[in-house]
Amino acid sequence: MESSSATTGGSTGYVNPQGSFERDQRYITTRITADGRDGYPVEPGRYRLVVSRACPWANRASIVRRLLGLEPVLSLGVCGPTHDERSWTFDLDPGGRDPVLGIERLQEAYFARFPDYPRGITVPALVEVATGQVVTNDFAQITLDLSTEWRAHHRAGAPDLYPEHLRDEIHAVNDGVFRDVNNGVYRAGFAGTQGAYERAYDRLFARLDALSERLERQRYLVGDTITEADVRLFTTLARFDAVYHGHFKCNRHKLTEMPVLWAYFRDLFQTPGFGDTTDLEHIKAHYYVVHRDINPTGVVPKGPDTAGWWAPHHREELGGRPFGDGTPPGPPLPAEAVPADHAPQRSA
Structure with missing residues (x-):
């Protein structure tokens, strides 16, 4: 059996010759941190969290952002529930463009940073507003960093979702x-x-x-x-x-x-x-x-x-x-x- 591809919200994957689905877990591992060690410091208003409500991996990020009260410092872009082979789209927004990033497809943010980006265009993704460039789509790390690196911006009474x-x-x-x-x-x-x-x-x-x-x-x-x-x-x-x-x-x-x-x-x-x-x-x-x-x-x-x-x-x-x-x-x-x-x- 030849390998075939499959696309899911949080990643792309393929069916291997043995018939098993293998998820491509090669993500953009750049992190947004309190000390900015990867070049992207935590700053209110600097980034936009792009999700689809359909996707379970993106839904995690939406939940954590809500629980921690990060809405005032981290804006939210919501893609429609469907996508084609190219990308998630902002078809829910007027004119089909994200009102903050000004793009029709999330793919544009990936290509703005990596013109030849070879892997799936996935949500959730954190995008730098000023440059329009994707910073990370590493969904497992994103929520952990919201709990730890963004702590200075948590709401009063925010729970500790990741106690040491x-x-x-x-x-x-x-x-x-x-x-x-x-x-x-x-x-x-x-x-x-x-x-x-x-x-x-x-x-x-x-x-x-x-x-x-x-x-x-x-x-x-x-x-x-x-x-x-x-x-x-x-x-x-x-x-x-x-x-x-x-x-x-x-x-x-x-x-x-x-x-x-x-x-x-x-x-x-x-x-x-x-x-x-x-x-x-x-x-x-x-x-x-x-x-x-x-x-x-x-x-x-x-x-x-x-x-x-x-x-x-x-x-x-x-x-x-x-x-x-x-x-x-x-x-x-x-x-x-x-x-x-x-x-x-x-x-x-």
């Missing part, structure tokens, strides 16, 4: 979640052989079972507050029943049929910063329209019924404090709010 004494445990949990869950659903969905699919499927549900056992005893993945680990798992769970269960054939159980994870998800979804960044219509449009090799018709399903997303979860009975000694973030900025008809719907 828990970092080893957070990384250990994140490694398994990325390998078997975040990326595992893609390895199942883009598998080119039955064997590759079944291996990814088995690893995914073995990891979900282990996470269920862990979360049966504690409210959050690491410690007694929300951390980076919870953010990373949430964005996959938010897409599970709408996309991964059917579209990617991850169909042993729906999320709603896994009691512990279902309650854990509802707990986070109902927490400010999580549910209010979840755009279910963009999520479905992206996967079902862009992945024509999996869904040739481009038909987007109407479901799932999301009324239960607001049901009581009772996870507070396990203890824990969502924001530790901090406070919840305020409501989203009006210009950044998910449209009401795009959000998971309550029953009438």
Whole structure:
């Protein structure tokens, strides 16, 4: 079998000769830091975070920015839910141009810095406003740096999503979640052989079972507050029943049929910063329209019924404090709010 390519929000990848999906994890590793050691110091207004609400990797950055209250110092550009082989586009904005960067395609920011950029144009991306050049698309490092390097600009009451004494445990949990869950659903969905699919499927549900056992005893993945680990798992769970269960054939159980994870998800979804960044219509449009090799018709399903997303979860009975000694973030900025008809719907 010849290798074939596949594009996802956070990266590009290919199906290897054995039929397994391999994610291209060669990112632009330049960092924006407090001391500016890579040439890009943290400065209010200097950078723009470009995301798509459809993409789970970009959704992480949106959540962390909200929780930390970085809206006044780090602006947000939102691409539409679909893209072609060239790039994500700003088709949601008037005239199809980002109002701050003045570009139609995110590709323009990549080429402004690297004219011959050879890899996928991915979100999230941090772009320097003055030069119009991409700084980094290293999605895993972006959120960690928002927690650490941007600390001087956190809102009063911002939670510590990456506490120093828990970092080893957070990384250990994140490694398994990325390998078997975040990326595992893609390895199942883009598998080119039955064997590759079944291996990814088995690893995914073995990891979900282990996470269920862990979360049966504690409210959050690491410690007694929300951390980076919870953010990373949430964005996959938010897409599970709408996309991964059917579209990617991850169909042993729906999320709603896994009691512990279902309650854990509802707990986070109902927490400010999580549910209010979840755009279910963009999520479905992206996967079902862009992945024509999996869904040739481009038909987007109407479901799932999301009324239960607001049901009581009772996870507070396990203890824990969502924001530790901090406070919840305020409501989203009006210009950044998910449209009401795009959000998971309550029953009438």
